[in-house]
Amino acid sequence: MSQPDQDSRIAAAFSALRQDEEEQCPTFASVLARARMQSRRRVASHRPLLAVATGTAIAIAVLAAWISLRVEQPPEPRPSIVEWRSPTGFLLETPGREVLTGPEGLGRSVLDLATPTERRSSS
Amino acid sequence: MTGEPLERSLEALHPASFGWALGCCRWDREEAEEVLQTTYFKILDGRARFDERSSFKTWLFAVIRRTATERRRSRWLRSLAALRWRGGDPGPDPVPTPETRLGSAEESRLLRTALGSLPARQREVLHLVFYQDLTVEEAARVLGISVGSARTHYHRGKSALRERLAREEER
Numbered sequence: 001m002s003q004p005d006q007d008s009r010i011a012a013a014f015s016a017l018r019q020d021e022e023e024q025c026p027t028f029a030s031v032l033a034r035a036r037m038q039s040r041r042r043v044a045s046h047r048p049l050l051a052v053a054t055g056t057a058i059a060i061a062v063l064a065a066w067i068s069l070r071v072e073q074p075p076e077p078r079p080s081i082v083e084w085r086s087p088t089g090f091l092l093e094t095p096g097r098e099v100l101t102g103p104e105g106l107g108r109s110v111l112d113l114a115t116p117t118e119r120r121s122s123s
Numbered sequence: 124m125t126g127e128p129l130e131r132s133l134e135a136l137h138p139a140s141f142g143w144a145l146g147c148c149r150w151d152r153e154e155a156e157e158v159l160q161t162t163y164f165k166i167l168d169g170r171a172r173f174d175e176r177s178s179f180k181t182w183l184f185a186v187i188r189r190t191a192t193e194r195r196r197s198r199w200l201r202s203l204a205a206l207r208w209r210g211g212d213p214g215p216d217p218v219p220t221p222e223t224r225l226g227s228a229e230e231s232r233l234l235r236t237a238l239g240s241l242p243a244r245q246r247e248v249l250h251l252v253f254y255q256d257l258t259v260e261e262a263a264r265v266l267g268i269s270v271g272s273a274r275t276h277y278h279r280g281k282s283a284l285r286e287r288l289a290r291e292e293e294r
Contacts, residue, residue, distance in 0.1 A: 006285050013288065014253035016230040021142050026156055028137040032130070035163035042168075 146250040147191035158191045184265045237287035245280030
């Protein structure tokens with residue numbers, strides 16, 4: 001069998017196949033109707049998702065507005081560092097601490113600080 | 124192209140589209156109808172748009188082929204997941220033999236059997252050229268391959284088909 005004959009044999013087989021399949025082809029209207037139904041179903045299935053997304057967006061917007069509009073509380077007055085007193089400061093109130101905190105006086109003895117001057121002068 | 128002109132164009136090509144969908148689904152009629160339905164849905168929904176870079180038929184056939192491939196892939200992945208869950212080996216995508224698909228004339232049955240044994244690309248090129256009367260260049264555009272590659276598939280497919288048809292007829 002020559003090449004063109006073989007090609008025409010294949011073409012004839014395909015032609016028969018096409019004829020056969022065209023007879024079994026569903027109508028365009030039925031396929032289109034199902035496609036439209038599929039499209040509607042898709043929209044319907046997206047509706048709850050859309051509602052959730054819209055609700056979330058609204059909640060976020062309301063929250064953002066509330067935060068931005070909220071009146072800021074005046075800050076509590078903080079005590080100055082100069083006024084601050086340590087709660088355990090009394091422990092440092094020991095006898096003779098003047099020697100450590102005050103300037104040393106000329107002609108004064110440490111003993112003067114520990115004992116009253118009057119008693120020393122009277123003795 | 125939108126609305127009524129688009130629908131008219133789809134309707135004019137509907138029998139050819141069904142034939143091509145059947146070819147893409149290895150003559151599984153139910154699957155071919157699903158593929159065609161999804162293709163129309165994609166087009167009407169605007170997810171697949173005709174950009175007029177090729178003929179409408181070439182573009183439509185490319186959308187049908189892509190849709191069939193996507194469906195086949197997702198079905199295979201689903202079956203893979205199901206089998207993994209059950210702890211089995213998925214194996215290849217189960218494909219019924221052409222004889223079990225459409226009850227038809229002997230000639231068509233022989234051709235389907237012979238085509239079914241060809242590699243997918245050869246089968247597709249032969250279908251587009253002989254069944255859909257496209258040129259090899261147009262077939263290449265539908266399949267998204269080079270013209271040279273399509274020509275090679277066409278020639279190899281033709282000689283393989285001749286051999287298989289002869290063998291089938293001898294039986």
